[in-house]
Amino acid sequence: MSSTILVITERCWPYGGGAELATHIILDILRKRFNIIVFTGAQKCRELEGVEYIYEPLLSNPSRPVLWFNVLRLIQTQRFRRILYQSDFVYVPRFAYPVVPYAKKIGKRVVIHLHDYAPMSNAISVLAPYEQHKHRVVLDDIFMLCKTRVSYCVGATILWWLPKLARKWISQADKVICVSRRQAEIIADQAPELRDKIEVVYNPLLPEIINAEPRKELDDTPTFLYVGGDSYIKGFHILLKAVKELGKQGIRLRIFLAG
Template sequence: MMRILVVTEQYWPEGGGIELATHLIIKLLSQIDDMEFVVVTGTEKPKNEDWEEYLYVPTLDCTNKYALWFHLFRIRNRKWFEKLIDSVDAVYVPRYCYPVIPSAKKKGVKTVVHLHDYQPISPGAAIFPNSDGRNLLEKIEDEIRSELIKYQSKSRAFLSGFTVPLNKLVQKWVGQADDIICVSRRQVEIIKKEAPGLADKIRVVYNPPPEISKRVEGPPEKNFLYTGGDDPLKGIHVLFGALSRACKNNNWECTLTKVHQKKWRRFFQELGSRSDCTFHVNGKVNYTELKKIRSNSAALIFPSIWEEPLPFAIMEAMLSGTIPIASRVGGVSEMVEGTYGEELLFEPGNANRLSRKMERVNDLSPDELREIGSSLREKGTSKFEREKIKQKFVNTFKS
């Protein structure tokens, strides 16, 4: 029996795509008779279906990485944690709990780190397109730009520049792991350029797909869906720019989720009032309801402006038969390769090109939408086949 310790800040249903991926991976591997999991997390009520043991550590639920690492320095020296490491065959770090890696390696326990972003080469964990292979000054500039875009705080952006040299510590921690899992070829390409010392330990394994019900027969509604919220890195400003152009001549229906800021709600309300377009602007939407909305939408709009390694939004759209209209960032190109979605890729930040792609989808007939949706599901199911993904994870932990 192989016993694996998972140390993570949050666990599904808290968090976002990383937490969902961790949940799906554990669920998939728990199907194997000789693998069992012990989970240490800061989530009080996680979705627990497949664990052998669960330990709730509230200090792990930190929004600040530096506070998290401070708490982990204390936790990793506690007797109960040392005994826990002694009782397992491997330690799995799916997010930012990197300080446990040296403790595990000191005891000779295999350690696997899963990178869903770019934390080892960027304090903010995000990389802008065409900015890989940067020198130190360029890294500082990009970090300040990222923080300024996301938080619109000059003081926070200025201070973030000082964290770039400190991020070498993350590379040191991650470099001590036995294996590093990345989720797309593009992510590996970017990380290898800026952290070549990690290259020999990296392997690419796609995240397993969530369960997606097959769409009821019939074409989807002519409805566009955006799920990126008001995070500027997700490109809500690009979407607004595209719709400001396109709504002059169209009567589209658009659903937006995770939009909490009053200014964006007001912007879309005003755009709807001066055009024939209809906007359904929502805050948090539960996962089950989101799946229903997506399955009834003709297309998902994904205007992200950073190199997202393997966005679940694209994967779920494909498996739902919903056409992705996405910016050419990160792992998106390899996800939609060979599908109609590949023809709809546009350069990040190009609102004019996005509006044209949306018009192209809007002009599709019901039969064309049905045919494209069926093809997307077929190719998505083949690309993200659970059994292949499961075997790659098994090989990683048992090698």
């Protein structure tokens, strides 16, 4: 009899971003060997055959303080408890961390998948180079969030303690997945108690990308694809500086922007 994995996530593909896409592909791989039940705050998902999706409105609010309060409410519901008791593993690919201590209390193995820096940053991001910013993460959080929106600026000042709470819950998981060696190094440096639990698992590619034949022929004009959108954190300002510098040198190129 196959083991059951309970997944708790706010969003699911095609809604969200890279984390949701990675989760979708991972579940596509796991469903061949496991029974999978997904509790999600998204009303519509690109459903995978054989995977059970349960819409849960309590998971629909993306604000972490509200989400965490709602997860605590969700834990008290009879339906969720019944499914949790019947499951063998709990997989948390986003921010539903309050479920961890309860799942551990009843003997479930828990895996947290970190696509960001939630255990150390309120903005869930760390500016590069890390070595120059490691002692000013809170100040950087305020800077990044204030550049996004004034209300976020106020929240960053008041809710500076959110990463500490996230770290407390995450530290109770059996395994913590990081998406790169660099991310793993940074998180282990800031949260040494997670070091022995961290495993690096690179985000998988879509099968259609793996199987696709290259279609672009090389020509005299280099072509670049930038998928970070206009986000400061993703380095859009660096892209603009690079384009300006290349223009001064008379270098022609094509850049496609996405994200």
